Amino acid sequence: MKRALLLALAVTAAACGPKSVFRLSADENNAYALKETLAKRQLPGNPAPVNLQGSPRVFVLAAGSPKTLIAYDLAAQSVMWKVDADVQSRIFVGGDFIIEVEGKQVVARDQARGTPRWKVDLGGEFIGAAADRERAYVVVKDGSEYTLSGYDGGNGKRLWHDSAAGQLGAPGAHGGVVYVPFLSQWLSILDGKTGAQLTRVRGLDDQISTLRVTSTVAYYGSKRGMFRLDERSASGKRDQSSYATVEIPSQLERTTYNRDAYDPIQQGYTAADRARVLWASEPTTEGPMKLTGDGYAIHYFRYVLGFDSKGEMRWAYSNPRVELVASEDTDTVIAAIAQNGEVVALDRSTGGVLTRMSIGGAAQVLGATFDADGWRPSGQPEKLDQTAALVAIARDHDARFERVKELAVVALARQQGTDSTKELLAILSDDRAPVRLKDTVVQLLVQRRDPASLPILVEQLAVHDDAIAQTQTETLGAVAKAIAGLAETSVNSVDARHALAALEYHLEAPSTGIADLVLVMDAMTAVGGGEQKAPLESHLLLYHADDDRGGDPAWQKAIVSAIATHPTPVDRAVLRYVQADPRSKGGLAQQIQQALPAD
Amino acid sequence: MFNVRLFALFLLTAAVATAQPVKAPAPQKAPAEKAAKGAGGMIGKSVGVGSTRVKGPPVNPADISALSGADLELAAKSAETLGANPGAAAKDALLEALALGLPPEVAAPAIRALALHPESLDVPTLVHYANHLNPSVRDAAITALGAYTQKEAQDKIIERIGDSVQIVRATASMTAAKAKIKAAIEPMMVLLARGEEGPAHALAAMADPDLARKIAEQLGKVPDATLAMCLGEILVRADFGPDTARVEVVRAIGKIQDPSAVHALVDYLNATPKTDKSTAHTEAQGIVTARGGQ
Numbered sequence: 001m002k003r004a005l006l007l008a009l010a011v012t013a014a015a016c017g018p019k020s021v022f023r024l025s026a027d028e029n030n031a032y033a034l035k036e037t038l039a040k041r042q043l044p045g046n047p048a049p050v051n052l053q054g055s056p057r058v059f060v061l062a063a064g065s066p067k068t069l070i071a072y073d074l075a076a077q078s079v080m081w082k083v084d085a086d087v088q089s090r091i092f093v094g095g096d097f098i099i100e101v102e103g104k105q106v107v108a109r110d111q112a113r114g115t116p117r118w119k120v121d122l123g124g125e126f127i128g129a130a131a132d133r134e135r136a137y138v139v140v141k142d143g144s145e146y147t148l149s150g151y152d153g154g155n156g157k158r159l160w161h162d163s164a165a166g167q168l169g170a171p172g173a174h175g176g177v178v179y180v181p182f183l184s185q186w187l188s189i190l191d192g193k194t195g196a197q198l199t200r201v202r203g204l205d206d207q208i209s210t211l212r213v214t215s216t217v218a219y220y221g222s223k224r225g226m227f228r229l230d231e232r233s234a235s236g237k238r239d240q241s242s243y244a245t246v247e248i249p250s251q252l253e254r255t256t257y258n259r260d261a262y263d264p265i266q267q268g269y270t271a272a273d274r275a276r277v278l279w280a281s282e283p284t285t286e287g288p289m290k291l292t293g294d295g296y297a298i299h300y301f302r303y304v305l306g307f308d309s310k311g312e313m314r315w316a317y318s319n320p321r322v323e324l325v326a327s328e329d330t331d332t333v334i335a336a337i338a339q340n341g342e343v344v345a346l347d348r349s350t351g352g353v354l355t356r357m358s359i360g361g362a363a364q365v366l367g368a369t370f371d372a373d374g375w376r377p378s379g380q381p382e383k384l385d386q387t388a389a390l391v392a393i394a395r396d397h398d399a400r401f402e403r404v405k406e407l408a409v410v411a412l413a414r415q416q417g418t419d420s421t422k423e424l425l426a427i428l429s430d431d432r433a434p435v436r437l438k439d440t441v442v443q444l445l446v447q448r449r450d451p452a453s454l455p456i457l458v459e460q461l462a463v464h465d466d467a468i469a470q471t472q473t474e475t476l477g478a479v480a481k482a483i484a485g486l487a488e489t490s491v492n493s494v495d496a497r498h499a500l501a502a503l504e505y506h507l508e509a510p511s512t513g514i515a516d517l518v519l520v521m522d523a524m525t526a527v528g529g530g531e532q533k534a535p536l537e538s539h540l541l542l543y544h545a546d547d548d549r550g551g552d553p554a555w556q557k558a559i560v561s562a563i564a565t566h567p568t569p570v571d572r573a574v575l576r577y578v579q580a581d582p583r584s585k586g587g588l589a590q591q592i593q594q595a596l597p598a599d
Numbered sequence: 600m601f602n603v604r605l606f607a608l609f610l611l612t613a614a615v616a617t618a619q620p621v622k623a624p625a626p627q628k629a630p631a632e633k634a635a636k637g638a639g640g641m642i643g644k645s646v647g648v649g650s651t652r653v654k655g656p657p658v659n660p661a662d663i664s665a666l667s668g669a670d671l672e673l674a675a676k677s678a679e680t681l682g683a684n685p686g687a688a689a690k691d692a693l694l695e696a697l698a699l700g701l702p703p704e705v706a707a708p709a710i711r712a713l714a715l716h717p718e719s720l721d722v723p724t725l726v727h728y729a730n731h732l733n734p735s736v737r738d739a740a741i742t743a744l745g746a747y748t749q750k751e752a753q754d755k756i757i758e759r760i761g762d763s764v765q766i767v768r769a770t771a772s773m774t775a776a777k778a779k780i781k782a783a784i785e786p787m788m789v790l791l792a793r794g795e796e797g798p799a800h801a802l803a804a805m806a807d808p809d810l811a812r813k814i815a816e817q818l819g820k821v822p823d824a825t826l827a828m829c830l831g832e833i834l835v836r837a838d839f840g841p842d843t844a845r846v847e848v849v850r851a852i853g854k855i856q857d858p859s860a861v862h863a864l865v866d867y868l869n870a871t872p873k874t875d876k877s878t879a880h881t882e883a884q885g886i887v888t889a890r891g892g893q
Contacts, residue, residue, distance in 0.1 A: 465763050467760075467761045467762060467763060467768060467790070468761040468790070469761065508727075508730045510730055510732050510734075510737060510762070510763070511763045538727075541699055541700040542700050542727070542731070543700065544700050545700055545701065545702040546700075546732065546733070547702075547703075548732055549732055577699070582668075582669045583668075583669055583702060
């Protein structure tokens with residue numbers, strides 16, 4: 001609505017004001033112009049840092065009063081410099097400088113030393129900035145007017161500026177061109193040296209509100225998906241462009257492809273930096289965007305989760321103790337920095353840790369900008385213990401991540417072997433695990449139908465209600481349900497015998513409630529192979545005249561159907577006896593009549 | 600597999616095999632001996648039949664019918680009548696009725712009746728009922744099991760010391776004490792440490808000097824009042840001694856700061872003649888006087 005109003009204002013302004021590069025009517029989606037523009041970019045052959053030394057770096061903003069700006073050399077694993085500065089924006093990295101906002105000024109600092117090189121007044125509300133090797137680009141808003149300005153990175157000289165009556169988003173830049181989202185509909189591409197518009201792309205079936213510019217590729221799009229800028233972008237359509245939309249699990253609902261270019265708040269370091277899709281892509285001349293390694297990752301607060309292109313989780317990384325506040329897919333690794341200043345590099349395909357280093361200092365990291373495209377530390381990644389990582393997520397007691405835990409247990413349940421079963425059951429025994437998570441675990445155990453997990457399930461049945469040991473059978477229902485799910489699977493006969501004995505204990509235990517009892521009976525039927533009938537019949541006889549159990553409809557239904565399934569003459573005799581016994585509780589005889597209509 | 604179940608199933612199978620209409624079997628037509636023979640001796644073997652059984656006075660068939668009848672008051676009374684009869688036929692009637700399931704109102708008196716004349720073949724049935732949902736039935740079964748020396752019986756008593764219902768735990772503890780089941784001491788000590796009175800009474804009832812010393816060592820680990828009560832009850836037992844052991848208990852009570860310690864010693868002094876010149880008595884009097892109790 002707001003943007004529509006702005007669009008209307010822009011129409012009026014464009015009709016009345018002077019000529020601007022940001023106009024409603026202009027050449028757009030021009031294949032030739034786009035091809036020429038793409039060719040004009042001076043980009044490295046392979047992903048590489050923007051800084052002139054080509055050295056992988058991370059620029060970090062740490063909390064404090066004032067805050068601290070830290071430049072860290074990832075290759076040398078050393079702090080380059082550290083200065084106090086009241087930085088209020090992200091850090092944007094150029095060739096030999098960085099820029100950021102302090103107070104009402106854009107401040108450029110020498111990248112090698114951190115000393116201020118030049119400052120310019122913003123002259124309005126800061127909307128966003130970008131830098132390439134030579135220049136800095138800043139968008140500000142003054143009243144209803146938006147202005148994009150180009151500055152010399154060396155001396156801060158304003159080289160050009162273009163105004164727009166319509167809304168401009170935060171820019172991106174590389175190789176001498178600057179990209180600016182305009183009115184959510186266009187991506188204007190300007191010559192960084194002159195400010196002249198080289199061409200512009202219009203999204204015909206999606207808005208353009210997000211921009212991500214790496215050293216070699218520009219991506220644009222929205223919350224729905226991202227385009228890789230290439231010649232096919234001239235179509236303006238998703239299905240004719242290098243477009244990708246990845247599966248974002250509903251549990252990671254805060255995830256976006258990148259910051260919203262129209263949200264000035266996100267031009268600072270925010271929670272949006274902690275819930276992002278991380279990806280790289282390869283050039284393609286047809287079909288959708290081709291993701292490097294046929295997969296992508298999602299950084300979600302403390303976790304980084306790797307997915308294949310179909311959205312199946314491949315790996316999970318759980319950062320110890322603290323959140324990751326910033327991350328980047330460098331095309332070679334996933335680099336991230338945690339609140340405590342620890343930098344970690346993960347292998348893109350396995351999630352294994354390639355390196356871990358600390359930038360030092362006790363201050364809390366607020367955010368960071370990586371200039372590390374193409375960086376890959378030497379050596380082999382640590383082998384990731386997938387189960388351990390998923391368990392760490394699932395058993396994290398941080399209440400903010402309950403839905404992520406669900407995702408972890410789903411992935412855990414997909415793993416083969418008894419370890420994952422054991423861990424799922426451990427979640428059920430965890431007093432602090434949320435109820436919803438436990439429900440999910442139960443469902444997963446049932447769906448799993450893994451006969452190999454039966455011994456582990458039986459181990460859980462060894463926990464009894466015992467006032468001496470102070471143990472309670474909290475997981476009985478879930479375990480019984482999971483065992484019941486093994487009906488008609490190839491259960492080992494020895495395991496089945498053990499299971500039946502363990503279940504029989506709970507069948508007869510006075511502390512077993514009706515709800516669990518019903519599940520226990522189902523489980524006995526699933527694995528009993530007929531041997532369950534005798535204890536079940538004994539149970540029926542014991543309680544058929546009992547008010548509490550015998551009179552419970554759920555119990556009646558469960559016990560009768562368990563005995564009446566494939567009934568032997570003895571089963572029939574027991575049921576008929578109970579049916580005929582005047583002491584039997586109301587409803588029981590009818591249940592038997594329904595289950596055994598005629599002998 | 601539970602013997603009681605085999606027993607019940609045998610009765611029903613016998614009914615099927617003889618093409619009789621299925622109804623509550625008349626126990627006198629299918630006594631336990633017959634059941635044992637019919638099951639190839641399995642049931643008899645497992646329940647431990649083999650001891651000489653008492654023939655006893657004849658059983659009134661009306662009592663047997665009433666035991667499994669819908670009139671629960673009459674059934675309970677019949678159970679008592681059958682229990683008074685030491686004969687095998689009365690026992691079998693009770694066992695058969697329990698095997699085929701009795702409502703709690705009848706099960707408890709039937710269990711008590713069964714244990715009036717203990718036989719090893721009762722144990723599986725009692726063990727089965729010691730797991731009954733109804734605490735009163737469990738209570739009756741556990742108490743009854745105290746009359747049996749079989750391991751199965753003792754194991755069940757010990758297990759029920761950990762019952763979820765406190766009164767059942769107390770019954771199991773006291774039953775264990777009366778049966779002098781040493782393996783029950785450890786779980787009872789756990790409950791003592793939590794201040795449960797039932798196990799405290801039970802431990803006091805079964806304590807010899809060694810156990811009394813062990814209980815006394817729990818000072819600081821057991822709530823003072825519970826410990827004082829337990830040690831006090833040991834002290835007033837006429838069969839507890841010698842005097843040196845009583846002295847140790849008196850001194851242990853003297854270390855308890857809670858006022859209940861003085862009460863325990865006063866109870867001891869009141870339970871013994873004033874002329875008692877034993878060291879335990881003298882020291883108890885000294886402590887009470889020093890703490891202003893008497």
